[in-house]
Amino acid sequence: MSKPDSQEPFRIGVLFSETGITAAMERSMLQAVTFAVEEVNATGGIDGRELVMVRYDAGSDPVYYNYLAEQLIVSDGVRVLFGCYRSSTRKAVIPVVERHNALLMYPAQYEGFEYSKNIIYGGAVANQNNAQLGDYLLKNFGARVFIVGSDYIWPREAGRTLSDLISLQKGETVGEVYMSMDVPQESLTELVARIRSAAPDAIFCNLVGPSIGLFYRAYAAAGLDPARMPIASLTTSETDIAAMGAEFAEGHLTSAPYFQSVGTEANLACLARLRAKYGADARTNMCWEAVYSQVHLVAQALRSAGTDNVDVLRRALIGSEFDAPQGRIRIDPETSHTYLWPRIGRADATGTLEVIQDSIRPVKPDPYLTSHQAIDWGMRDVSGGSAG
Numbered sequence: 001m002s003k004p005d006s007q008e009p010f011r012i013g014v015l016f017s018e019t020g021i022t023a024a025m026e027r028s029m030l031q032a033v034t035f036a037v038e039e040v041n042a043t044g045g046i047d048g049r050e051l052v053m054v055r056y057d058a059g060s061d062p063v064y065y066n067y068l069a070e071q072l073i074v075s076d077g078v079r080v081l082f083g084c085y086r087s088s089t090r091k092a093v094i095p096v097v098e099r100h101n102a103l104l105m106y107p108a109q110y111e112g113f114e115y116s117k118n119i120i121y122g123g124a125v126a127n128q129n130n131a132q133l134g135d136y137l138l139k140n141f142g143a144r145v146f147i148v149g150s151d152y153i154w155p156r157e158a159g160r161t162l163s164d165l166i167s168l169q170k171g172e173t174v175g176e177v178y179m180s181m182d183v184p185q186e187s188l189t190e191l192v193a194r195i196r197s198a199a200p201d202a203i204f205c206n207l208v209g210p211s212i213g214l215f216y217r218a219y220a221a222a223g224l225d226p227a228r229m230p231i232a233s234l235t236t237s238e239t240d241i242a243a244m245g246a247e248f249a250e251g252h253l254t255s256a257p258y259f260q261s262v263g264t265e266a267n268l269a270c271l272a273r274l275r276a277k278y279g280a281d282a283r284t285n286m287c288w289e290a291v292y293s294q295v296h297l298v299a300q301a302l303r304s305a306g307t308d309n310v311d312v313l314r315r316a317l318i319g320s321e322f323d324a325p326q327g328r329i330r331i332d333p334e335t336s337h338t339y340l341w342p343r344i345g346r347a348d349a350t351g352t353l354e355v356i357q358d359s360i361r362p363v364k365p366d367p368y369l370t371s372h373q374a375i376d377w378g379m380r381d382v383s384g385g386s387a388g
Contacts, residue, residue, distance in 0.1 A: 010045075010302055011078050013072035013076065013078035013080065014053045016082075017059055020058075021182065023060060024210075025240075025285070028239050028288045029085065032291035032292040035274060036292045036296055037053055054072060056072070065083070066095075070100075073102045079313075081103065083104065083105075087111060098116060101118065101311075102310060103118055103313065105291075107123055107291040108290070110154055111157030113367060113368060115335065121335075121337040128365060134169075136379075141201040144199075144200045144201045145204050148176075148178075148205045149178050149208075150178065150209070155207070159206065174198045181210075188211065188218045202229060203231045206235050207235070210243075212233075213243050213248065215231075216236075216249055219231060233255075236252070237287070238283050238353060250349050251347065255343070256286040256345070257289075257290075257340035258286050260352065263355075267325035293322055297320055317331055318331055318333045319332075326340065326343075340365070341362050
């Protein structure tokens with residue numbers, strides 16, 4: 001005999017890749033969902049109802065993301081999905097959730113210029129990472145930037161946005177190259193030689209997947225100096241640094257709302273719980289934190305709504321807040337994106353991204369980049385302490 005409806009678990013779909021070219025990052029995102037769901041259930045679930053994951057491995061392939069999203073919604077009866085890292089995979093899922101009126105909780109930083117009532121966006125858009133990084137590079141290194149990225153939507157749009165931002169401040173893009181995600185080492189070695197000849201003040205790098213580490217290794221092999229010409233990224237995380245080796249990342253920069261080194265009480269407590277479960281070497285990153293926070297936001301909304309009916313649940317989510325590891329966040333009612341805390345981190349010899357600049361308040365998401373002035377958002381230089 002089945003349980004009465006009031007006792008049935010709430011089922012959520014989980015669509016991250018455990019295999020394929022972006023598996024390293026997406027496995028960390030899967031861990032974040034699992035960890036957050038266990039926290040929710042350990043504190044009573046959703047008013048006594050368990051939160052249960054239905055998960056599939058999409059193999060880093062947009063075609064499978066589309067197919068498995070359909071399966072989660074139609075065959076498995078799931079109404080809320082957590083998933084996707086790359087924009088190409090999000091774009092593959094959008095028509096599915098819109099057709100079936102399901103909800104996708106999308107946690108990754110992305111290019112913006114998008115809205116769907118069936119998506120809650122938890123990652124940074126350009127006015128929460130790109131603008132601050134461009135401003136920091138111009139003030140601290142110089143006005144000439146070489147742009148490098150993987151050849152798909154997000155890196156190209158991020159490059160275009162940065163190029164526009166630095167142009168408005170009389171900076172110059174001295175080169176722009178996009179490469180496949182499986183680019184071989186020799187091609188990246190040749191690219192570094194080209195960058196050396198162009199002599200930029202900084203390299204804006206949004207490679208994704210294993211090519212991140214290969215590029216940083218090629219940079220180090222060329223004997224270039226991050227104190228003079230750093231690699232500055234929106235994607236290079238603690239997970240990528242661990243994969244490449246800390247010695248290759250040291251001195252380089254990343255802009256994101258969250259690093260493991262953030263010293264908030266919420267982050268310190270979260271890390272303590274994570275390490276108690278997974279061991280002292282457990283790592284977080286910007287996408288891990290966004291997934292973790294989105295699970296807790298959905299749990300709050302389910303308690304408030306009492307149902308996973310998407311129209312009701314979305315109303316409970318919009319405007320809701322959560323004390324996330326990065327700081328208190330809020331889902332913006334106007335855009336369905338999230339108020340976040342921009343930061344710039346510099347990698348040290350241990351692989352920690354130490355915060356060197358942060359915001360004094362959460363920044364309202366502007367996915368259409370109607371403002372280009374990072375100073376409007378109250379960035380400040382800090383010495384940076386470590387929770388790691």
